[in-house]
Amino acid sequence: MSGELAGKLATIKISGSPLSLAEEALSRISDTQWQISTAAKQVVDRDAAPVLEKYDDSEEIWEEIEYESVDKLTGIFTFAFPGYGSTEQLRVKSGNYLPLSTAAYAHDYTYNRGIDLHDVTSFREDYRRRLPGLKYASGTLSQWDVTDSYFADALTSGEPVVLELRGQAAGNPQRVWALIESDEMAAAVDSLQDEAVSFISTDELLNV
Numbered sequence: 001m002s003g004e005l006a007g008k009l010a011t012i013k014i015s016g017s018p019l020s021l022a023e024e025a026l027s028r029i030s031d032t033q034w035q036i037s038t039a040a041k042q043v044v045d046r047d048a049a050p051v052l053e054k055y056d057d058s059e060e061i062w063e064e065i066e067y068e069s070v071d072k073l074t075g076i077f078t079f080a081f082p083g084y085g086s087t088e089q090l091r092v093k094s095g096n097y098l099p100l101s102t103a104a105y106a107h108d109y110t111y112n113r114g115i116d117l118h119d120v121t122s123f124r125e126d127y128r129r130r131l132p133g134l135k136y137a138s139g140t141l142s143q144w145d146v147t148d149s150y151f152a153d154a155l156t157s158g159e160p161v162v163l164e165l166r167g168q169a170a171g172n173p174q175r176v177w178a179l180i181e182s183d184e185m186a187a188a189v190d191s192l193q194d195e196a197v198s199f200i201s202t203d204e205l206l207n208v
Contacts, residue, residue, distance in 0.1 A: 010166070011166045012103050015099070015100055019099055021092040021094070022093065028090075030083070031079075046177070052065050054088060054089065055089040068080055104143040140197065145193060151197045162178070163176050179199065182198045
């Protein structure tokens with residue numbers, strides 16, 4: 001495998017400024033789950049709640065509908081049972097998505113997933129009992145020949161960003177809401193400039 005190909009298999013994408021999702025179609029996964037059809041628009045702005053609508057054939061108009069929840073990293077909306085069948089037409093009436101653009105081809109990255117376990121053992125019980133708490137993720141990114149100040153800007157702003165990590169040419173990426181924890185630069189006369197970034201998150205690192 002060439003060095004160029006190996007680097008491109010570790011592509012890091014980051015989120016940009018919100019753009020409109022108006023009249024964006026949804027695709028049916030099941031009666032109770034529908035997803036934004038366009039893959040590039042599936043990361044939904046976490047600061048704005050999308051409004052959905054369904055086409056009414058009899059009245060030939062679009063009417064607003066309610067949903068139970070939305071996964072803003074995947075653009076999947078969940079509806080109460082019985083939901084909507086395959087003959088229905090659903091779309092986003094209003095809302096925003098976060099476009100993802102390539103920030104770097106990392107020569108190395110790591111990520112860790114974890115969950116807090118809370119001890120709920122009753123007094124004098126023979127065995128310990130634990131309940132799961134907050135899920136979290138953390139990791140590091142390393143890239144060569146740095147020219148983009150995105151990570152430094154994200155660090156100083158303190159705002160969460162979306163990181164999409166793709167470790168192979170095919171298959172699903174990993175996405176996470178992340179805060180940049182540190183951004184370090186290193187350079188020497190006889191080597192390339194190198195940037196090492198660490199990130200933390202209070203959200204689960206998701207397969208999407």
